[in-house]
Amino acid sequence: MLHKTVCKSAALAVASALLVVPNAFADATDIGPAQFEAVVQEAYDKYKGLREGKNADYIPILTTVPSDLFGVAIATRDGKIYSAGDVDYKFSIQSVSKPFTAALIMQQQGPEAVRKKIGVEPTGLPFNSKIALELYPERSVNPMVNAGAIAAVSLVKADSEKQRWQEILQNLDDFAGADLNVMQEVYDSEYKAAWSNRGIANLLYNYERLYGDPEETLRVYTKQCSVGVTAKELAVMGATLANGGVNPLTGKRVLDSSHVPELLAIMAVAGFYDESGEWMFNAGLPSKTGVGGGIVSVVPGKFAIAAFSPRLNEAGNSIRAMRAIRHIAGELGVGLYGSNRE
Ligand code: GLU
Numbered sequence: 281m282l283h284k285t286v287c288k289s290a291a292l293a294v295a296s297a298l299l300v301v302p303n304a305f306a307d308a309t310d311i312g313p314a315q316f317e318a319v320v321q322e323a324y325d326k327y328k329g330l331r332e333g334k335n336a337d338y339i340p341i342l343t344t345v346p347s348d349l350f351g352v353a354i355a356t357r358d359g360k361i362y363s364a365g366d367v368d369y370k371f372s373i374q375s376v377s378k379p380f381t382a383a384l385i386m387q388q389q390g391p392e393a394v395r396k397k398i399g400v401e402p403t404g405l406p407f408n409s410k411i412a413l414e415l416y417p418e419r420s421v422n423p424m425v426n427a428g429a430i431a432a433v434s435l436v437k438a439d440s441e442k443q444r445w446q447e448i449l450q451n452l453d454d455f456a457g458a459d460l461n462v463m464q465e466v467y468d469s470e471y472k473a474a475w476s477n478r479g480i481a482n483l484l485y486n487y488e489r490l491y492g493d494p495e496e497t498l499r500v501y502t503k504q505c506s507v508g509v510t511a512k513e514l515a516v517m518g519a520t521l522a523n524g525g526v527n528p529l530t531g532k533r534v535l536d537s538s539h540v541p542e543l544l545a546i547m548a549v550a551g552f553y554d555e556s557g558e559w560m561f562n563a564g565l566p567s568k569t570g571v572g573g574g575i576v577s578v579v580p581g582k583f584a585i586a587a588f589s590p591r592l593n594e595a596g597n598s599i600r601a602m603r604a605i606r607h608i609a610g611e612l613g614v615g616l617y618g619s620n621r622e
Contacts, residue, residue, distance in 0.1 A: 311582075311612055316354050316362040319611050323587075323604040324352045324364035333591035333599040336571040338476075341469035345371060345573070345590045352604045355515035356583040357523035363512055370508035371588055372466045374570030375407065375424070377452060377504045379547050380517060381432050382423035383525075384451040386539040388437050394542070397435060397491070398428045402549045402556055407571075407596055408476050410483065419489040424550035424568065427480050433501045434484075434492035441496045448504050455517040457529035460507050467506035474502055509574065511588040518576040518584025544578060548616075555595045563606045564615025575601040579614045 328350055336342040351367035385394050394400065399418035403409055408426045413419050420431040438444035452460050481498045484490035490497060509517075520527045521544065525535035535543070547566035552559040559567060565585075567577040573590035575598055585608050587601035606622060613619035 313360065319608050320352050320354055320362045321364045323607040324350065326607060327600045327603045328365065330600050330603065333593050335590045336592055336596065339470045339473060339571070341466050342572065342590070347590050350589040350600050351511035352587045353511045353515040354583055354585050355519035355528065357519055357528050359528035361512055361515060366588070367511040370463065370510055371574060372463055372505065372572040373507045373509045373574060374505045374572040375429070376514060376568045376570040376574045376576055377507060378424050378429040379543055379568050380452055380455050381429065381448055381504060382546065383535045383539070383543050384448065385432055385435050386543060387535055391539050391542040393435065394423060398423050398431050400546050404554055407553045408480070410479060413480065413483050419484055419487045422546055422550045424546060425553065426477055427484060430477065430481050430497055430501050431484055431489055431491065433504060434490050434497040441500060445500050445503055448500065449507070451534070452507055454527060454532055454534045455520045456509065456513045457516055457527045458513050460509060462503050462506045463508040467503055470506060471499065471502045474498060477501065511574070511586045514574055514576045514586035515584050518578045518586055521578045522580060522582055522584050544580060552597060553595055555597060562620060563609045564617050564620050565609055569597045571596050573598040573601060575605055577605050577609065582614065585609065
């Protein structure tokens with residue numbers, strides 16, 4: 281008995297010695313307005329000349345978005361915004377919508393619904409992978425990739441397609457503290473070309489991992505991806521998560537604070553698709569990217585960084601947005617596991 285107790289406390293001592301307190305570096309950092317302003321401007325200036333990558337083209341309309349656009353914004357948990365560049369330009373949110381609809385499922389049905397009915401593992405495969413669906417028994421795998429996000433849309437509690445859409449849009453509005461709208465020409469272009477996502481919806485249905493009609497779900501999912509946002513609005517959406525689920529502009533609680541860690545964990549392991557490991561290695565922040573060129577990163581309990589620029593790398597992640605956010609995270613020393621400088 282005594283032996284058991286000693287072993288137990290020894291094990292506890294070892295465990296606490298090994299325990300890493302996430303965000304310890306961020307807590308130690310006292311960042312003031314001048315520093316936020318300076319670092320945002322610096323990130324913008326540093327990367328505004330970068331021309332690598334190209335606009336997404338599998339959604340035809342995205343090729344027409346001016347490739348040189350570039351904006352960087354920080355929103356803090358007390359509602360202050362610091363920005364540089366094209367931060368008022370509306371672009372389609374695309375996959376950056378995914379964590380927010382996953383949040384809606386958590387809020388309606390609890391995080392276990394996401395874990396059991398969608399999944400929380402990274403796929404290690406591209407965002408639109410059909411192979412992942414065949415490889416993994418969860419099929420949808422996680423709500424940050426297309427399959428899981430399509431499943432999430434079908435899980436939203438609603439009696440009709442119209443109501444499903446209203447719930448999703450209202451939730452995005454609540455996170456942004458703004459009235460967001462579908463960019464109709466983006467929706468038309470994407471829905472017309474949505475053969476890959478239609479395939480995913482049908483495969484999920486086949487495996488009983490879609491919880492509604494495939495075509496209806498596809499329409500609502502495509503609308504969700506076609507919502508227009510600015511970099512500033514995206515930063516506020518992230519800041520709502522940084523602020524424990526309360527929108528810093530409106531004061532409205534959008535997500536229970538107890539669900540925020542689970543959501544951020546999924547963003548950390550899968551928010552950058554098959555580059556998620558690389559991103560956590562480089563920047564150390566839970567984030568979500570979209571093929572419209574937007575990225576949002578969350579510094580839990582502090583602030584969010586958003587950036588937008590249409591040119592993407594092979595994995596579908598905006599090159600300038602990625603570089604700018606990484607620069608800011610490094611300069612401010614807010615990576616979750618310590619300061620990762622560029
Ligand atoms: N609407 C896009 C799709 O379904 C989202 C992909 C992304 O932004 O990564 O393919």
